[in-house]
Amino acid sequence: MITLKNLAERLNVSISTVSKALSDSDEISKETISRVKKLAGELNYQPNRVALSLKQNETKTIGVIIPNILNRFFAMALYGIQNEATKLGYSIITCITNEQLVKEQESISLLSNGSVDGFIIAVSEETLMSSRIEHLQTLSEKRIPMIMFDRNLNDVECNKVIINDFKAAHEVTNMFINRGKKQIAFISTINDLNVGALRRIGYENAIKMSVVPDLNPMYLFIKKEDDYQDLIKKFLINNPNIDAIIAADNITGTITVNVAINMGYDIPKNINLIGFTDEVVSNLSIPKLSYIDQNAETIGENALRLLVNELKNKDLDNAHSTLKIPFKIVHKETTRSSI
Amino acid sequence: MITLKNLAERLNVSISTVSKALSDSDEISKETISRVKKLAGELNYQPNRVALSLKQNETKTIGVIIPNILNRFFAMALYGIQNEATKLGYSIITCITNEQLVKEQESISLLSNGSVDGFIIAVSEETLMSSRIEHLQTLSEKRIPMIMFDRNLNDVECNKVIINDFKAAHEVTNMFINRGKKQIAFISTINDLNVGALRRIGYENAIKMSVVPDLNPMYLFIKKEDDYQDLIKKFLINNPNIDAIIAADNITGTITVNVAINMGYDIPKNINLIGFTDEVVSNLSIPKLSYIDQNAETIGENALRLLVNELKNKDLDNAHSTLKIPFKIVHKETTRSSI
DNA sequence: TTGAAAGCGCTAACAC
DNA sequence: GTGTTAGCGCTTTCAA
Numbered sequence: 001m002i003t004l005k006n007l008a009e010r011l012n013v014s015i016s017t018v019s020k021a022l023s024d025s026d027e028i029s030k031e032t033i034s035r036v037k038k039l040a041g042e043l044n045y046q047p048n049r050v051a052l053s054l055k056q057n058e059t060k061t062i063g064v065i066i067p068n069i070l071n072r073f074f075a076m077a078l079y080g081i082q083n084e085a086t087k088l089g090y091s092i093i094t095c096i097t098n099e100q101l102v103k104e105q106e107s108i109s110l111l112s113n114g115s116v117d118g119f120i121i122a123v124s125e126e127t128l129m130s131s132r133i134e135h136l137q138t139l140s141e142k143r144i145p146m147i148m149f150d151r152n153l154n155d156v157e158c159n160k161v162i163i164n165d166f167k168a169a170h171e172v173t174n175m176f177i178n179r180g181k182k183q184i185a186f187i188s189t190i191n192d193l194n195v196g197a198l199r200r201i202g203y204e205n206a207i208k209m210s211v212v213p214d215l216n217p218m219y220l221f222i223k224k225e226d227d228y229q230d231l232i233k234k235f236l237i238n239n240p241n242i243d244a245i246i247a248a249d250n251i252t253g254t255i256t257v258n259v260a261i262n263m264g265y266d267i268p269k270n271i272n273l274i275g276f277t278d279e280v281v282s283n284l285s286i287p288k289l290s291y292i293d294q295n296a297e298t299i300g301e302n303a304l305r306l307l308v309n310e311l312k313n314k315d316l317d318n319a320h321s322t323l324k325i326p327f328k329i330v331h332k333e334t335t336r337s338s339i
Numbered sequence: 340m341i342t343l344k345n346l347a348e349r350l351n352v353s354i355s356t357v358s359k360a361l362s363d364s365d366e367i368s369k370e371t372i373s374r375v376k377k378l379a380g381e382l383n384y385q386p387n388r389v390a391l392s393l394k395q396n397e398t399k400t401i402g403v404i405i406p407n408i409l410n411r412f413f414a415m416a417l418y419g420i421q422n423e424a425t426k427l428g429y430s431i432i433t434c435i436t437n438e439q440l441v442k443e444q445e446s447i448s449l450l451s452n453g454s455v456d457g458f459i460i461a462v463s464e465e466t467l468m469s470s471r472i473e474h475l476q477t478l479s480e481k482r483i484p485m486i487m488f489d490r491n492l493n494d495v496e497c498n499k500v501i502i503n504d505f506k507a508a509h510e511v512t513n514m515f516i517n518r519g520k521k522q523i524a525f526i527s528t529i530n531d532l533n534v535g536a537l538r539r540i541g542y543e544n545a546i547k548m549s550v551v552p553d554l555n556p557m558y559l560f561i562k563k564e565d566d567y568q569d570l571i572k573k574f575l576i577n578n579p580n581i582d583a584i585i586a587a588d589n590i591t592g593t594i595t596v597n598v599a600i601n602m603g604y605d606i607p608k609n610i611n612l613i614g615f616t617d618e619v620v621s622n623l624s625i626p627k628l629s630y631i632d633q634n635a636e637t638i639g640e641n642a643l644r645l646l647v648n649e650l651k652n653k654d655l656d657n658a659h660s661t662l663k664i665p666f667k668i669v670h671k672e673t674t675r676s677s678i
Numbered sequence: 679t680t681g682a683a684a685g686c687g688c689t690a691a692c693a694c
Numbered sequence: 695g696t697g698t699t700a701g702c703g704c705t706t707t708c709a710a
Contacts, residue, residue: 679710680709680710681708681709681710682707682708682709682710683706683707683708683709684705684706684707684708685704685705685706686703686704686705687702688701688702689700689701689702690699690700690701691698691699691700692697692698692699692700693696693697693698693699694695694696694697694698
């Protein structure tokens with residue numbers, strides 16, 4: 001690793017001269033500047049980031065804590081965060097908590113020793129369920145900025161980014177009602193998560209507010225360890241008149257299409273279907289699954305932008321708010337109007 | 340952020356005394372040690388990582404460069420890397436190159452200024468195709484240790500981790516041959532990648548070496564931008580006697596099952612199918628796709644372990660080698676013996 | 679048993 | 695226009 005000192009020695013000038021020359025200081029003569037820059041170029045000098053961080057008391061690095069990288073939503077959010085970070089000159093240290101509170105606590109504690117300037121966090125399922133939030137409050141106390149996204153905790157004071165899950169579910173439910181669907185079911189593997197709950201409530205609310213008579217909510221709640229295909233099949237057998245399904249997570253929609261087709265249903269003629277997922281997953285079923293796009297990448301980008309903003313205005317003590325990113329309903333084949 | 344200096348002032352001792360006390364130096368009296376530790380505990384002192392890094396000339400951070408986080412293989416590998424890193428006391432800075440050479444160059448250049456102690460890299464498609472490897476050679480010159488995995492370049496001298504893709508494809512092809520299959524097809528969206536090529540060659544080789552007469556390779560090569568469902572359907576129509584299929588990537592296997600079922604095929608009776616993918620994807624089709632598990636997590640873990648090993652023995656100039664992680668053939672429903 | 683000082687690589691206020 | 699110095703937080707050698 002080549003340092004300012006190395007350059008200074010070779011050029012027979014002082015370290016500070018080199019430093020100033022490299023930053024085009026007008027204290028330094030044109031000639032010296034070009035000599036310095038020439039050598040720096042030749043030797044491929046790069047300022048040592050660690051020394052800079054120590055000096056400036058900022059690392060230009062952000063800690064990203066996510067529960068599960070195999071979940072496409074988080075993977076895409078991470079991609080958005082990463083991209084925006086690069087643009088703004090930041091690096092990302094990622095920690096995957098695997099939905100465990102302990103790992104989340106460890107990661108945050110590990111990184112809040114000056115390793116990062118701030119955090120972007122989607123908390124683990126365990127954290128949501130247990131409401132253990134001391135590790136997050138510690139960050140506030142230490143005045144380390146943090147943004148939460150997707151999995152938000154009301155009791156933690158910070159800026160947050162989500163999509164309007166309630167509205168999304170509400171809207172598609174109403175769409176089904178307007179299409180004259182009478183038995184609209186709701187399938188979820190994530191009822192324990194707040195996003196899962198919001199989607200469920202949006203659905204429920206639309207059903208209950210409807211003026212259509214005899215409209216009742218129908219649920220299939222699945223646990224992570226269950227056999228999805230099996231439970232969905234049984235659910236369809238037990239409820240043969242279902243004519244629309246909303247899948248609250250990013251995978252059961254696809255599985256439901258496959259199961260229903262396999263049972264001989266004609267989709268979308270017999271059943272309209274929509275999931276909360278994305279383009280790639282949509283292509284994994286025949287017919288292709290319609291979906292509510294959660295704009296994960298946009299969520300990530302916005303989370304990062306908000307955080308960098310906070311870092312730049314650390315002195316100002318702004319009030320916290322929650323940014324709602326618009327969702328997008330993408331009609332593929334499972335909601336083709338059968339009229 | 341609370342520092343040694345803070346502690347020293349409060350305790351009316353010198354900074355070095357505090358430092359030594361915290362590391363249980365026997366130069367310091369028991370009493371001082373306990374006083375120091377008590378206060379440090381109360382104030383929740385954590386040594387500043389940046390200062391430590393500068394002093395020790397190591398960051399305990401590793402740069403991980405991967406092409407695409409939405410690819411489950413890389414996501415799982417990252418998870419393995421991350422986990423093992425935490426165990427060994429390292430952090431991970433992730434860069435996603437989105438399969439672009441430029442981003443790969445930028446990421447590496449950005450991080451090779453002392454930000455990380457070493458790299459774990461799966462190069463981008465563009466890098467593979469263009470064979471532009473200066474940015475990787477720079478790392479060797481700078482003596483920054485690096486491990487490559489999955490996407491390996493022969494011209495880059497470093498330790499590498501892969502699965503034996505050739506053998507895996509060879510083995511399943513032979514399995515199909517032994518089952519009496521006569522028209523064994525190979526579908527791939529990744530023929531441009533070396534893993535893709537290795538799988539193809541393993542398949543070809545098994546076909547060619549076979550003593551069964553009239554056995555010929557049959558290919559469907561798909562481009563990323565193509566409509567997968569459509570091309571696969573046409574392929575099946577044009578080759579109605581296919582009785583076995585190997586899907587070289589982690590997604591076309593599932594799509595092929597769905598397309599074939601949709602066309603009225605009975606699987607696995609008419610066609611045996613296997614993909615290079617994982618458990619979760621396997622569950623997205625009916626019948627469930629059999630697959631070759633690439634042990635992505637294990638690959639990641641091993642890559643990290645190798646790298647840390649190198650970091651610990653930076654002086655020793657070991658020869659480089661390629662570690663082959665065993666694959667696992669997981670028989671689900673699409674290879675159920677139809678006999 | 680404790681403290682002073684140097685130094686990791688860098689910037690910046692302040693001399694000269 | 696250039697150099698000296700101090701200091702970011704830490705460890706470690708050497709001195710007291």
